[in-house]
Amino acid sequence: MAANNKNKLAFLSMPAPASYVAGLGRGASGFTTRSDIGPAREGPSAEVIAEAQARRGEEVEPDPEQFQDPDNEYGLFAGTTYEQDDEEADKIYESVDEAMDSRRRARREAQEQAELAKLRAERPKIQQQFADLKRGLSAVTDEEWESIPEVGNLTRKKRRREERSYVVPDSVLVGDRNKTEFENALDERQQLAGGFDSSLDNGALTNFVEIGQARDKILSLKLDQISGTQSTLNGTSTSVDPKGYLTSLDSVAIKSSAEIGDIKRARMLFDSLVKSNPKHAPGWIAAACLEEHAGKxxxxxxxxxxxxxxxxxxxxVWLEAARLHxxxxAKIVLANAVQHVGQSVKIWLAAxxxxxxxxxxxxxxRKGTYIPLLFLPFFALLRPFSFLLSSSFFSFEPPSAFTAAVHPLMLPGALEHIPNSVRLWKETVNLESSASDARILLARAVEVIPLSVELWLALARLESPDKAKAVLNKARKAIPTSHEIWIAAGRLLEQEACLPSKSAEQRNKELEMVDKTIEGAVRDLRRHQVLLTREQWLKEAEKCEEEGSPRTCEAIVKATIGMDVEEEDRLDTWVSDAEAVETKGRVGTARAILAFALKVYPDKRSLWRxxxxxxxxxxxRESLDAILExxxxxxxxxxxxxxxxxxxxxxxxxxxAAREVLERAFVANPESEQIWLAAVKLEAENGEFGVARELLIRARTVADTERIWMKSAVFERQQGQTSTALETLATALKKFPKFAKLYMIQGQIHQAAGNIAAARSSFAAGIKACPKEPTLWILASRLEEADGRSIKARALLEKARLVNPGTDTLWAESVGVEERSGGAQQAKSMLSRALQECPSSGLLWSLALWAEPRASRKTKSVDALRKTKDSPLVVCTVARVLWADRMIERAREWFGRATxxxxxxxxxxxxWLKFERQHGNEEQREAVRVKCVAAEPHHSPVWQSIAKDDKNxxxxxxxxxxxxxxxLK
Structure with missing residues (x-):
């Protein structure tokens, strides 16, 4: 038995198998203890862990990298080449994203800024309120920083205090007991004051009327304290309505705990600031503003x-004190302020x-403020009751010369304290309602302050013309370096010269005095070392024009426009100056500059134009006729x-008159082609066809030019004389065989008459004589196409493109031939070839935009604008694309850009007019018509075909x- 047990426990002394981990079957993953240090073992492999998890029935998570392509580790397209097409596609997507984002970006940003500004106005940050104080701290020296005391305990931990116990007196216990008791019976004996008496245990009587009056008095005192009332002899004047006190509590802003904490911290900082540096005025102002913000x-x-x-x-500090009261x-505060800072203009103006x-x-x-001495005892009585009525604000001591019963107390006025303040004099003069009083004050003002130009000019404006001259002479002697006085003298002379009572001779003579005055001003100022630049003088001239003195403006320009300008640069400088002031709306100054330039350069035709x-x-119209004359x-x-x-x-x-001008032009320019044709046009459009024909005959004799022969043939054609027109063209072709327009007109006349063979012969002769004229090839192609010979038309255009490579009009006509023949695919292929040969043609890109599907037109428009450098034809086509997409306002904007x-x-x-017919009102349509008439366009295919039609x-x-x-379609 012992042997069996020994065999069973023998495995405990055996070495563990490879990759054994204790508790792996229960979910353990292995760990290393201090006893394992030394010949340490590796943990279980991934296969062992997976096998153990499978025995427990857990799902084995797949390795995320087991399906990864080793040659493409970082993305699906990581191994591909980033070509130019990819770059263009990325740029297109970025431009589309930017365009989508910029649609309402301005409106969105403006709305966000408005909301942020509103939030900052309602709840400003503490740092914004005290930014000026923070800037003021830059002037604090190192010694002042070191002298700042410590703020004390900032740990916010309450110190432990010793607990104390007190014996509660019996009166408190009795009072608490009687709180819940009440009397439900009243004594019906009515007192003389109208109230009821109630008898207490001690026999005392209670007067409820007196209690109510006391309650009202206490409430009144509290309201006075809150609202800052002032007691006077007439009663109590308060800025808060006591009756609406409870109602006004609803509008009191309840501050959050964070705001209260910020206020407490700021209060502590400002308290330290004013204690460490009590002579620092901004600190006191900021501390007072903080309490005002806190509602105290x-x-x-x-x-x-x-x-x-x-x-x-x-x-x-005094101004802030006046504001807070x-x-x-505030009047009393400022009255005390002038005793300390009597030279402060701001204090007097605030008062x-x-x-x-x-x-x-x-x-x-002027004279000061009057305070009756009878008020002083009243102020003395009120002084102990409020800090506002302290001796700091009420330190009035009446002069011994006055008696308290009769004379008032007078504080000297602002002008008595600061007689040399221009601002005070101006404010005083502005208060006067009559011109005579203002004149008297200004006369005194210029005596006190003789170096003030403003006061002299104001006095001159109030005086009569004769006296004004004397005033300006005195001012000029007092201030010889002031150009404003000289300009005012010139304006005064101009004003006198323009009086209705003056004759033309007197007016011209006095206006010449204006020029002499300004010239003398420039010399005198230069003698006194006052050197104003030419730009400064031009600004003064613009100011004179704005204030209604055009002749003074002209005089300033004449006297100063040539200053500091080199002789070779004068013309360009003066023209640029005229354009600059014209853009500002100062037409008179621009006219004066050009008039002076024309005197210097009278033979410059560009300047006259x-x-x-x-x-x-x-x-x-009169001024225009005069300048042209x-x-x-x-x-x-x-x-x-x-x-x-x-x-x-x-x-x-x-x-x-127009005929007379042209007759004079014939004398000066007898061989001028333009003048002859202008005379013919004048007579023809006024119904004088015979005179026009005679003029053309004379013109062909005097000025024998190809254009005059062409106009003669066109005139005869318009009058229905086709035979005469053909004879004229035959003669002209003998003289000018290289003039392509003669062949064009001849071919069009034959084509209109139905003589296709003769028209074909005319165009063929023109192509042979002028092979570099694309219009001839196009007319010949259209003739063949009209005759039903589209193949011949294609051949002609193919040959024309060989003779005139890179001509976009020929390629566009070829595309049109294919479209009219019904070959949409051939037209698209032709357009693609055309764009390869003429990549920057606006005409071809316009056709390409409409050949694209509607969804891709916007993307194609970006390429077209970039490659044609914003061609007006492409811009017009983009406007039409926006029109088709119902983007009305943007389409109108792009039409305006194109024109x-x-x-x-x-x-x-x-x-544009077609667009406004559909989406605009009559005012917008009329605006397009007016702009078109002012522009007088002459080119474009449809416009030329209609304008040159004999019917029109x-x-x-x-x-x-x-x-x-x-x-247009």
């Missing part, structure tokens, strides 16, 4: 009172602002000036715009 007005007034005592020379108390009566304001500023454009934009006299060879003058006469309805980039594209104006001869730009909008 009594404490705030007490603190600011101490600040006034410690810092009596600080005007800010009501109106009457004047407290007065509501005009006479009282004048007394404060710039002046004419200024008058056309901002001047009258002077321009053609100084620049008779400038054809554009003659044409502008004639056109303005024509637009004004004065056709004979602003190139105003000569008539089709863009037509698309003589129609205005507005009418053609309506027709283009109808034709």
């Amino acid at each position: 007005m009594v404490a705030a007034r007490k603190i600011i009172k101490q600040g006034c005592e410690h810092c009596p020379k600080s005007e800010d 009501n109106n009457e108390d 004047a602002d407290l007065e509501h009566d005009l006479k009282a304001k004048k007394r404060v500023l 710039r002046a004419a454009e200024l008058e056309k934009a901002h001047g009258t 002077r321009a053609v006299v100084h620049c008779p060879q400038a054809e554009v000036l003659w044409l502008m003058a004639a056109k303005e006469k024509w637009l004004a309805g004065d056709v004979p 602003g980039m190139d105003k000569d594209l008539g089709d863009v104006w037509g698309w 001869v003589g129609k205005s730009t507005r009418e053609i715009l309506e027709m283009v909008a109808d034709a």
Whole structure:
């Protein structure tokens, strides 16, 4: 038996099997003890642990890395190459995300800023309220920092106190016992005061009327203390309505525990600050503001009172004290303030602002404030009851010269204390209602302060013209370095010269005095070493124009515009100055600058044209005619000036004057092509067709140019004389065989007459003579297409592209031929080839945008805008895409951008008008028409086809715009 037991326990001395872990079957994972240190064993392998978990019935969690591709460890596409297409796709997605985010970003950010500002206004942070005090701490020296006392115990732990016990007196016990008892019977003996008496145990009588009066008196005293009342001889004047006291409690803001803690900490800091440095005025002000924020007005007034005592020379402390008190108390505070800081302008102005009566304001500023001496005993009686009425605020001692019964106590006025303050004089003058009183005050003011330019100018404005001159002369002698006085003298002379009673000769003579005055001013100021820059003088000129003195403005420009400018840079500098002031709306200054420049450079036609454009934009028709009349006299060879003058006469309805201008232009420029054609257009559009024909015949003789021959043929064609037009073209082609437009007109005349063979011959001759003209190839292709020979049209365009590589109009026509033939896939393939050859063509990208599906047009638009560098055609197409997506406001904005980039594209104006017809009102449509008429577009396919049609001869730009909008699809 013992042997069997011994065999059974023999395994205890045997070594453990490999990878054995005690308790593994119960979920143990193995551990290492101190006894295992030395020949330590490794823990169980993953297979052993998995086998043990399987025996317990637990699911074996799969290894997350067992299915990982070793060649692609970091993601699905980690092993691929990041190509240019991937980069473009990422950029497109980023641009789309940015566009989606920027839709309402401005509105969202503005709303967040408004909410944040509202929150900061309602509940400002402590650091914002005391930011100025923190900035003031930068001036504290090291010695002052070291002298700051310790704040004491900050652990917030309550000290353990010894527990004490007290014997409760019997009166407290009796009082507690009687609290719950009440008498339900009253003595019916009525007293003389109207109340009822109740008899107590000791025989005393209770008067309920007196109790009620006492209660009212106590409540009144509490309200007075809370609201800061002031007692006077007339009674009690309070800023809080006692009847609405309980109602007003509903509006009291209850502060949170965090705010209360912040206030306590700030109060402790400010208390330490004012104790360590009691002469630091901002500390007292900040401490008072803290108590005001906490709603403790009594404490705030007490603190600011101490600040006034410690810092009596600080005007800010006195002003803060006046602010924290009501109106009457503030007057007393400021009355005491002027005794300590009588030279403070702010104190006196604040005292004047407290007065509501005009006479009282004048007394404060001029003669002082009057306080009857009878009030002084009353103030003395009230002094012990309130800290507000302490000796700090009531230290009035009447002068011995006055008696208490008759004379009042007078505090000297602001001007008696500070007679050299310009601001006080200005405020005093502003209080005067009559000009005579103000004049008297200003006369005294300039005597006291002779170096104040403002006072001299104010006095001159109030005087009559003759006296004003004398005033300005005195001012000029007193202040010889002031340019304002000289300018005021010039404006005064201009004002006198413009009186209705003056004749034209007198007016011109006096206006010349303005120029001489300003010239003398510049010389005199330079003699006194006052060197104003040219920009400063220009600002003064703009100011004079703004205040209604154009001649003074012109005089300043004449005298100073040439200062500090090199001779070779004068023209560019003056033109840029004129443009700069014109953008500010100072047309008179710009006109004066250009007028002076024209005197220096009278033969610069660009300068005359710039002046004419200024008058056309901002001047009258008479001023424009005058400037153009002077321009053609100084620049008779400038054809554009003659044409502008004639056109303005024509637009004004004065056709004979326009003819007269053109006749003078013929004399100065007998061989000018533009003047001859302008004369023909004038006569033709006014119904003088015979005169126009004669002019064309003379023009072909005098100015034998290819354009005049072309206009002659077009004129005959418009008049229905096709045979004469063909004869003219035949003669012109002999003289100018390389002029492509002659072949175009000839071919179009034959095509309109139905002679296809002759038209084909004309276009073929034109292509042979002018192979580099794409329009000829396009017209020939359209002729073949109209004749039903699309294959021939394709061949012509193919040959044209070989002869004129990189021409986007030929590629666009080829795409159009394929679309009209019904081959959508061929058109798309042709468009793809076109974009490869002309990658920056706005015309081709516009076609490509509409060839895309609607969902991908926006993405394609980004590529189109980038590759064409914001072509106006692409911008117009983007506007149409937005229009199709019902994004009305953005579409209108993009149409405006397109027309602003190139105003000569008539089709863009037509698309915009078509859009406004559908989504705009009449005002918006009229705005588009007005802008189009001002721009006068001449190009774009649909616009040219309608404008040059014989049926539309003589129609205005507005009418053609309506027709283009109808034709666009």
